[in-house]
Amino acid sequence: MTRKIPHLLLREGRYFARLVVPAELRAIVGKTELRKPLGADRREAMRALPRCVADLQDVLSRARHAAASDGRAVHSAPARPMALGAVAHLHYDAALDRDARARDVPKELSGVTVPEINQWSAPARSASLRRVASGAASNDEVSAVVGWALEQLKDRGSFAAPHGSPQWRELARTLASVELEALARSLERDRGDYSGKPSFPPLTTPAPHEALADAVPLRDLFDGFFAELRRSGKGAPAEKRWKSAFDNLIKFLGHDDARKVTRSDLVKWRETLLTTHAARSVRGVFLASVKTVFSWAVDSERLPTNVSLGIKARVPRQQEAREKGFVDEEARDVLRAAKNYAPPTRERAHLTAAKKWVALLCCFTGARVAEITQLRKSDVRREGDITYIRITPEAGSVKTGMFRDVPLHKQILEWGFLEFVNAAPEGPLFYSTTIKRDEKSVHPSKQVAQQLAAWIRSLKIVNEGVAPNHGWRHRFKTICRDVGIDAETRDAIQGHAARTAGEAYGTVSLKLKAAAIEKFPRIGLEKKSG
Missing domain, CATH: 1.10.150 (DNA polymerase; domain 1)
Structure with missing residues (x-):
């Protein structure tokens, strides 16, 4: 099972530390949640996460103190106890970070340097920390030496042990030992040595979040x-x-x-x-x-190698008992059903329109069904005496990513398609834009295409070996060959990619495509006498 990392948010390929602001603090903080960017690299994000979350928790802690000073009732931070090892790593990293930032401030601004501070304070501080780390210090001494760190953790909700309890003293000893390690690193830095490593056992093993950082979910x-x-x-x-x-x-x-x-x-x-x-x-x-x-x-440099390369699943050769496209009788039966379609009382008008027009359009354009169901009113156009549709990725999706113009056969116009388009409102012709959809859901034009396939199957007039939507595309290619339309022209009409570099040069004109479409024989809907 996937382990959800608390406070880690992934949005559009980038990571953030995230903390929800309690309702009673939102007026003070001015936000409903706090975020801190961690970058796109998951390892680096995981390593930075604990410190960033601590910084966000400190913002909430200050807000709680501000609310309390104003006399407002606020809840304490929710208790999320941290393991001693996690506390040790977090405190150590924070101490080294403070030391590094202090060294970046020039003496002209601070009045004193870190080496100068260490020179007069390190011996006494080291002695005090050792008393706490050894357990020899009284509770008052503990509070004086590391009480600030204990309170900070308590404000964050990282621990809730009572003052003076064994758990409280254990955490204090851990913090004092970490402070001694940080002080040792600081003294090493005073000599220009940044190679020192901690010897305190909790710091010699990877932090829990670093172990998680090596994972790539x-x-x-x-x-x-x-x-x-x-x-x-x-x-x-x-x-x-x-x-x-x-x-x-x-x-x-x-x-x-x-x-x-x-x-x-x-x-x-x-x-x-x-x-x-x-x-x-x-x-x-x-x-x-x-x-x-x-x-x-x-x-994207998230994995070193692709271990899936070369792994295959052999698919048995499909047995074909008939052609993939609609035969004349099947095409005639589907178009007859479409033209005579009477919708049930509660069917949406867009779906009814799709059942009436999409099959006819696919029959004489060879387009993919979803390319037709995504058509908008503005995609039906006229240039001179040629009426055509523009199939464009702007309307939904096109497999090649390229728009194309496809002239309409006279039979489509004679059936009254332009009258339908002129009477339709602006926008999509075959699906509704008023229905709320999730951005990750299938495009509505594809949903309509699936509904059309189910409808045609329900008519039981098409052989099971024919795809009810894609059968039109196969039929179109067959008719093109029968009436002598060359390969480049038929591919340009259907939106098939160029097969050679030479074919990719230039375009097939609208006029040439219109002449090709007019070669298509009309489809009579009368039933054959038997």
């Missing part, structure tokens, strides 16, 4: 990859499909650390998946998602 890689895609308006459909694949992998592994994943792990995962999922899904969703995200992680 699979979910963080997944979120980071799709955060980058979302910035360019892509990735929503894949994110939904691939999330289940990553959830499955994490459950299989029993951990969430990408650095621990081995090639052997992924091979065993593949074998397990093949017992419960179709080989095509294993290859196209599960393995593809991991390979793609791991490759991105390597490029």
Whole structure:
């Protein structure tokens, strides 16, 4: 299972320390939450997190004191006890940081340097700290020497042991030992030596947050990859499909650390998946998602290598008992159903319009169904005597990322498509913009495309071997060959990428595409007499 790191926030590929401001302090702090940026590197973010959280807790502590001085009722900081080792590392890092910052202030401003302070104060301070660390100091001595640090931890909610209790004295001894180590480093720095290392046992082992820093959570890689895609308006459909694949992998592994994943792990995962999922899904969703995200992680320097490379799932060759596109009779039956469609009373007008028009548009444009369902009123245009639609990524998504103009066949116009468009309000023709949707959800045009596929299947007039949406695309290509439309023109109409560098030069004009479309035979809807 994924271990959630308290106070660590990941947004759009960047990490933050985050602390919610209690309601009674928001008027003083002026915010509902406090954040401190930690950067994009997870290791560095994890190492900086405890200190940054402590700084934010100090802000809340000062706000509590300010509220109390004004006579307001405030709750104490919620108790989140820290282990002694974590306290030791946090206090040690903070002490060294204070020492470094003090050395950066010139004597002209401070009036005294750190070496000068150490020269007259270090012996006495060292003796006092040693008495506390050894347990020889009285409670009053403890309060005088490290009481400030104990109060700071108490204000943060990091400990709540009563004054003078064994737990209180144990923490005091730990803090005094850490202060002695920090003082030793400071004296070494006075001589220009920055190589010293602590010998106090809790400081010789990695801090808990440093151990976590070495981990690279699979979910963080997944979120980071799709955060980058979302910035360019892509990735929503894949994110939904691939999330289940990553959830499955994490459950299989029993951990969430990408650095621990081995090639052997992924091979065993593949074998397990093949017992419960179709080989095509294993290859196209599960393995593809991991390979793609791991490759991105390597490029982003989040992983050293991509252990998924070369792992394959062999998909048996699909048996084809018939052509992939609609035959004439199937095309005629679907278009007849579309033209005569009578919606149920509670169906949304946009979906009704999609059922009436999308099949006809796909039949004579060869477009992907979702490219048609994302059309807006402004995408239906006219140039001279050519009426055409503009298929553009601005409306939703286009596989190639390039817009294209596709002339409309006369049969589409004769059915009254322009009258429908002229009567429609501005905006999308086949889906509603009034329905609230999460930004991570599938684009509404794709949802409508899925609904259309389900509707056509429900008619039971299309063979099971034909994809109810993509069948139009296959049919279009077949008819193009039958009527003699050259490969470049038909690819330009359908939005297929150029196959050679030469084909990528220039464009296929709207006039040429219109002439090609007019070669398409009309489809009569009358039933064949039997």
